[in-house]
Amino acid sequence: xxxxxxxxxxxxxxxxxxxxxxxxxxxxxxxxxxxxxxxxxxxxxxxxxxxxxxxxxxxxxxxxxxxxxxxxxxxxxxxxxxxxxxxxxxxxxxxxxxxxxxxxxxxxxxxxxxxxxxxxxxxxxxxxxxxxxxxxxxxxxxxxxxxxxxxxxxxxxxxxxxxxxxxxxxxxxxxxxxxxxxxxxxxxxxxxxxxxxxxxxxxxxxxxxxxxxxxxxxxxxxxxx
Amino acid sequence: xxxxxxxxxxxxxxxxxxxxxxxxxxxxxxxxxxxxxxxxxxxxxxxxxxxxxxxxxxxxxxxxxxxxxxxxxxxxxxxxxxxxxxxxxxxxxxxxxxxxxxxxxxxxxxxxxxxxxxxxxxxxxxxxxxxxxxxxxxxxxxxxxxxxxxxxxxxxxxxxxxxxxxxxxxxxxxxxxxxxxxxxxxxxxxxxxxxxxxxxxxxxxxxxxxxxxxxxxxxxxxxxxxxxxxxxxxxxxxxxxxxxxxxxxxxxxxxxxxxxxxxxxxxxxxxxxxxxxxxxxxxxxxxxxxxxxxxxxxxxxxxxxxxxxxxxxxxxxxxxxxxxxxxxxxxxxxxxxxxxxxxxxxxxxxxxxxxxxxxxxxxxxxxxxxxxxxxxxxxxxxxxxxxxxxxxxxxxxxxxxxxx
Numbered sequence: 267x268x269x270x271x272x273x274x275x276x277x278x279x280x281x282x283x284x285x286x287x288x289x290x291x292x293x294x295x296x297x298x299x300x301x302x303x304x305x306x307x308x309x310x311x312x313x314x315x316x317x318x319x320x321x322x323x324x325x326x327x328x329x330x331x332x333x334x335x336x337x338x339x340x341x342x343x344x345x346x347x348x349x350x351x352x353x354x355x356x357x358x359x360x361x362x363x364x365x366x367x368x369x370x371x372x373x374x375x376x377x378x379x380x381x382x383x384x385x386x387x388x389x390x391x392x393x394x395x396x397x398x399x400x401x402x403x404x405x406x407x408x409x410x411x412x413x414x415x416x417x418x419x420x421x422x423x424x425x426x427x428x429x430x431x432x433x434x435x436x437x438x439x440x441x442x443x444x445x446x447x448x449x450x451x452x453x454x455x456x457x458x459x460x461x462x463x464x465x466x467x468x469x470x471x472x473x474x475x476x477x478x479x480x481x482x483x484x485x486x487x488x489x490x491x
Numbered sequence: 492x493x494x495x496x497x498x499x500x501x502x503x504x505x506x507x508x509x510x511x512x513x514x515x516x517x518x519x520x521x522x523x524x525x526x527x528x529x530x531x532x533x534x535x536x537x538x539x540x541x542x543x544x545x546x547x548x549x550x551x552x553x554x555x556x557x558x559x560x561x562x563x564x565x566x567x568x569x570x571x572x573x574x575x576x577x578x579x580x581x582x583x584x585x586x587x588x589x590x591x592x593x594x595x596x597x598x599x600x601x602x603x604x605x606x607x608x609x610x611x612x613x614x615x616x617x618x619x620x621x622x623x624x625x626x627x628x629x630x631x632x633x634x635x636x637x638x639x640x641x642x643x644x645x646x647x648x649x650x651x652x653x654x655x656x657x658x659x660x661x662x663x664x665x666x667x668x669x670x671x672x673x674x675x676x677x678x679x680x681x682x683x684x685x686x687x688x689x690x691x692x693x694x695x696x697x698x699x700x701x702x703x704x705x706x707x708x709x710x711x712x713x714x715x716x717x718x719x720x721x722x723x724x725x726x727x728x729x730x731x732x733x734x735x736x737x738x739x740x741x742x743x744x745x746x747x748x749x750x751x752x753x754x755x756x757x758x759x760x761x762x763x764x765x766x767x768x769x770x771x772x773x774x775x776x777x778x779x780x781x782x783x784x785x786x787x788x789x790x791x792x793x794x795x796x797x798x799x800x801x802x803x804x805x806x807x808x809x810x811x812x813x814x815x816x817x818x819x820x821x822x823x824x825x826x827x828x829x830x831x832x833x834x835x836x837x838x839x840x841x842x843x844x845x846x847x848x849x850x851x852x853x854x855x856x857x858x859x860x861x862x863x864x865x866x867x868x869x870x871x872x873x874x875x876x877x878x879x880x881x882x883x884x885x886x887x888x889x890x891x892x893x894x895x
Contacts, residue, residue: 348805359800
């Protein structure tokens with residue numbers, strides 16, 4: 267499903283260059299639940315952003331479903347993200363002026379293969395699944411951190427993306443809420459066969475991952491499956 | 492850019508305005524409305540002044556068409572035949588002659604130089620609403636002799652001392668008082684003041700009216716001549732039509748419509764008004780553009796991370812650009828509507844309390860065309876001001892936006 271070859275990402279920092287990724291090769295199969303782990307500054311988020319087409323590599327190739335991402339135009343990348351990928355961010359990243367239900371159905375509203383009836387039904391179904399249907403008309407600021415992150419997950423999966431990317435989704439949550447979120451990811455992965463790529467630095471999260479990619483200094487140092 | 496994208500952009504912009512900072516939204520709408528009011532107020536006032544002057548010139552000076560002597564001639568001669576000819580022409584309500592003679596008025600120890608204007612009172616009623624402006628006494632009758640009607644400015648106010656007067660007057664003449672008129676030809680006679688009028692038109696209020704019969708006594712002969720003839724058009728007939736008819740019927744005198752006269756006499760004033768209007772318009776547009784530019788720039792800069800997130804989840808940059816563009820359009824529309832309301836209230840107030848000067852009185856004169864034109868100009872400026880920062884921020888790299 268995802269294949270990356272000799273991926274390099276170099277950030278210029280004044281007169282010096284920082285190698286965020288230094289020759290990463292990786293393959294991710296459909297329906298896998300992958301954890302990317304490693305210490306701070308190891309390149310976890312950079313790798314996730316490359317895989318999620320949120321950033322472009324300095325050198326190297328990324329193929330998703332056989333498509334060379336480097337050959338896509340800006341607009342094609344946007345549409346690729348809309349139709350194929352879903353994202354969950356560390357700080358939830360919900361639109362503060364939209365209600366819970368508006369936030370969830372926002373990406374679906376833009377898709378031409380979804381009618382209003384379909385995306386309204388999908389939003390209702392997901393919010394019922396995650397136990398937030400009763401709070402559908404609330405604004406993000408009226409929810410707890412755990413609830414906001416569940417809304418962010420709902421938004422990410424409303425379009426049934428091929429791959430779900432999560433960048434430290436539990437970083438701002440307590441253990442109870444973190445477990446709730448991770449259980450939700452596990453359920454989605456098992457029940458719908460959703461491919462999930464998640465960045466984490468919490469050791470206890472690894473019990474949820476099928477495979478773990480460990481990074482250090484921009485290189486994969488260990489793969490555990 | 493399809494319907495779905497526009498729908499999402501509109502939803503995002505609407506929600507941002509509904510649930511964002513209300514004070515900022517209200518302040519922006521208020522500023523746009525004040526700019527709109529500023530754009531439309533001065534031209535409206537100048538138009539009001541122009542309309543007021545035009546109406547007074549038509550009512551008390553030249554009517555719809557003015558006939559003056561041929562170049563080189565002092566008077567229109569063969570007056571009876573000329574009036575008969577004009578009054579029989581299609582489209583002419585009535586033609587009436589005027590004959591003015593310089594004179595000195597004496598009342599007590601006051602002396603005042605004025606023009607005494609001779610009219611045919613019954614004909615004048617068709618042409619001028621002078622008879623409706625009597626504030627004391629009565630209007631003249633055709634056969635009246637030894638009687639005059641005088642303007643309020645000529646009569647004066649007895650409560651104002653002579654040295655405090657804005658313009659010289661007879662110091663408080665009342666109906667029934669006798670004043671002495673000494674004409675330029677040496678003829679002197681006492682006249683009883685039959686009425687006092689106030690038209691609000693300075694030129695007219697500084698005049699004394701007598702009948703043609705009285706002026707014949709002054710001149711010592713039957714008057715078959717006039718300084719000028721004013722012609723009132725029947726409803727539905729244009730001034731141009733009357734002018735063309737007069738010329739085609741062989742009226743050899745100088746024939747001019749009100750528009751001809753105003754373009755000559757007020758052309759320069761109207762040009763000055765146009766320049767002031769243009770300056771006012773440009774200043775208002777600049778203020779609106781800058782305000783909306785700043786508002787949207789601040790909004791976009793403070794939402795950079797959110798914009799990055801939206802792009803990350805698959806929202807196209809054009810949708811993001813239109814989100815801010817629509818916000819500006821909505822703010823501008825509400826600002827313009829509030830501006831129209833404020834201007835209408837001002838117009839209503841000024842129709843009750845017009846700006847009055849010794850020369851004219853004016854209220855706000857607004858036409859739907861003025862309102863629509865200014866609204867579109869302001870909306871155009873607002874769109875430019877909103878879309879530039881939105882376009883700049885929307886094309887920013889996702890990583891750069893998300894890291895901000």
